[in-house]
Amino acid sequence: MKILYILPLAIMLSSCSSVKNQTSSGTGKLDTQLLKDVEVLSSDAYQGRKTGTKGAEMARAYIRERFQKLGLKSYPQNVNYAQEFTFNSRGGTKVNGTNLIGYIPGKTTNIIVVSAHYDHLGVVKDQVFNGADDNASGSAGLLKIAAYFAKNKPVNTIIFAAFDAEEMGLQGAKAFVANPPVAINTIAVNLNMDMISHSDKGELYVSGTFKYPELKKFVDTNRKEIKVILGHDDPKLGHDDWTNQSDQGAFNAKNIPFLYFGVEDHKDYHKATDEYSTITRQFFSDAANVVLDVVKSIDKQSQLQETLKDKMLMRDNPQKVNKF
C-alpha cells in the first residue's frame, strides 16, 4: 500500500534467517510457485525494489522472464512489456518508472486489468525493506493468475499489469490510465492485489463493492479456509476507506469499477521485518486462490461492459455513458 508514514526504526531489527514452521489451517495445500515468487522478489538481492534502483530492475527482469515463459503477449508500444514513464517525486526531483504490461487475448472487446505493484521502499538507514507482503505477494498472485489463464483461455482480454512507483503515490497506475495500450473505455474492471500474504486472523478484505455493488455477486464470502470480508470502501470511514490507498485509486478516478484485495496493516507493515519469514504462508496460498476465483467468475461474463460499467455509469452519470 501507499506509504503514509515510516515507523521508528528501533523496533525493526529481528532475526530473518529462517522460516518458521507455521501451523497450517485452511486447505492445507501450499502453492510452491507462488511462495517461490515471493521468496525471490523479497530476497535481499533485490534491495527492497525501490523505483529507479538496480533492485527494481532485477524485479522487472524476474517478472519479465515469468511473463515470457507463460507466453503473455506484449502490446506494440510496450516493447518487452515495458511502459516507461516519468513523474516528479514528492521532493520535486524527476523520477523514471517502468510498468510491465502483458496480456492474454480473449474473445470479446472487453478488458479486465489484473494488477499489483512490484516496487517497495528500498534500503532505509542501512536496512533492506524487503516488502514480502507489500507487495511481492501481490506480484506473485498476479503471476499465478496469469499462469492459470495462459492454460485456460479467458473469455475477455486480461491485461496483467505489474506497476512501478506505487509507494511514491500510485504513479505507475496513474501513468497506465493516462496512457493505456487499449481504449480506456474498453477497460471494464480493475482487480488489484496489494498485501495478500500476511494475516494472523486469516482475513482477506475485498474493497470496492460499496461504490460498485454490482461486483458483489462475483465474490464468494463463504469460504471455509479464510475469512473473505467486503469493506474498507465507504468514504465515511476516512483513512479506513482504502479506495485511494493502492493502485485501484487511479482506475476509480477514471470511473473504472474495481475490486481491491488486501489485508489490514500488521506488525511488519512498512518495516524491515516485512520479509518472507514473516508472511503467513497457508493464508497466502488460500488468499491467492480466492482472488483467482473472483477473476474466473468475472471473466465468465461475455457482456462485461453491459453488466458492469455501463450500468454503473448510467446510475452515476446518465449523460456520460460511452458506447463503443
Ligand SMILES: [Zn+2]
Ligand atoms: Zn503496497
